[in-house]
Amino acid sequence: MGQVRGTGKRVWVRRLALAVVLLGGWLASGSQARAVPGVRHVIVVSVDGLRPDVLRAAAAPNVAALMGVGSWTLSARTVNPSVTLPAHCSMLSGVTPQVHGVTRNDWSPGDGALGVSTAFSIARQYGLVCAAFVSKPKLRALAPQGVCDVFEVVPSDARAVAARAAAYIERRRPNLCFVHLSDVDSAGHSAGWGSAAQVAACGQCDAAIGLLLGAAHRAQIATESVMIVTSDHGGHGRGHGGTSVADVTIPWVCAGRGVAVRYAIPTPVSVCDTAAVALFGLGIARPADWTGRVVPGLFPGY
Numbered sequence: 116m117g118q119v120r121g122t123g124k125r126v127w128v129r130r131l132a133l134a135v136v137l138l139g140g141w142l143a144s145g146s147q148a149r150a151v152p153g154v155r156h157v158i159v160v161s162v163d164g165l166r167p168d169v170l171r172a173a174a175a176p177n178v179a180a181l182m183g184v185g186s187w188t189l190s191a192r193t194v195n196p197s198v199t200l201p202a203h204c205s206m207l208s209g210v211t212p213q214v215h216g217v218t219r220n221d222w223s224p225g226d227g228a229l230g231v232s233t234a235f236s237i238a239r240q241y242g243l244v245c246a247a248f249v250s251k252p253k254l255r256a257l258a259p260q261g262v263c264d265v266f267e268v269v270p271s272d273a274r275a276v277a278a279r280a281a282a283y284i285e286r287r288r289p290n291l292c293f294v295h296l297s298d299v300d301s302a303g304h305s306a307g308w309g310s311a312a313q314v315a316a317c318g319q320c321d322a323a324i325g326l327l328l329g330a331a332h333r334a335q336i337a338t339e340s341v342m343i344v345t346s347d348h349g350g351h352g353r354g355h356g357g358t359s360v361a362d363v364t365i366p367w368v369c370a371g372r373g374v375a376v377r378y379a380i381p382t383p384v385s386v387c388d389t390a391a392v393a394l395f396g397l398g399i400a401r402p403a404d405w406t407g408r409v410v411p412g413l414f415p416g417y
Contacts, residue, residue: 164300185370341371
């Protein structure tokens with residue numbers, strides 16, 4: 116994470132220390148090699164359109180704190196086409212667009228839901244509580260009716276989406292919760308990838324992640340949880356969708372119970388791995404035909 120423009124190193128260190136404090140009990144058991152059986156909750160946060168260099172430039176103390184006590188890479192890769200709907204389908208289904216069949220970036224209710232198994236549908240088979248809070252209606256394609264206990268579209272900014280998710284986390288304590296924040300993507304399309312507006316939007320998404328961390332702490336599930344923060348694609352200029360490094364490179368951060376601490380992941384990570392890691396954290400094996408796999412070294416001892 117880069118230093119915020121106009122602030123000194125001392126200020127940045129204080130902000131990072133404050134963020135670690137705000138995490139509270141979130142990672143109290145994170146360094147235990149065999150803590151995975153204690154995981155009961157996984158929260159996946161997708162910051163739409165987040166390029167790694169934008170994350171580094173932003174004031175993002177919550178993500179920085181997660182990186183400091185978890186595992187991360189700033190060179191993970193998304194799928195082709197590098198656009199929102201196909202990439203999120205891969206993020207939750209563990210397979211590429213060539214397998215799940217979603218290559219368009221639009222959706223209507225008549226199109227139906229994704230026709231392959233997802234982390235949602237598999238977790239549901241085990242009787243787990245699943246929830247999703249998204250800011251784009253087309254992401255309804257991720258789950259057929261009834262697969263999630265709640266699937267809420269909140270067409271608003273990151274704070275509003277996270278506030279709805281946080282309230283549900285405190286009330287219902289879902290086992291698998293997916294939260295989608297679109298501020299960075301919107302800023303990229305309007306002002307450009309890497310613009311000051313997009314960097315500021317990343318900071319707003321980080322504050323929203325802080326709301327989720329706080330909710331987990333208040334719900335007393337922090338020490339039983341794993342959080343993944345990632346993205347669906349990057350971008351260049353005012354668009355995305357190609358195979359350039361700027362379009363396909365994304366951050367991938369994971370922290371929580373049983374996750375390796377201060378681990379800069381040296382091996383390739385795919386957006387497809389997110390679903391496999393989420394299921395593994397909940398004690399469920401991924402389907403054998405998935406492209407996504409559990410990131411090597413992520414859970415020491417397993």
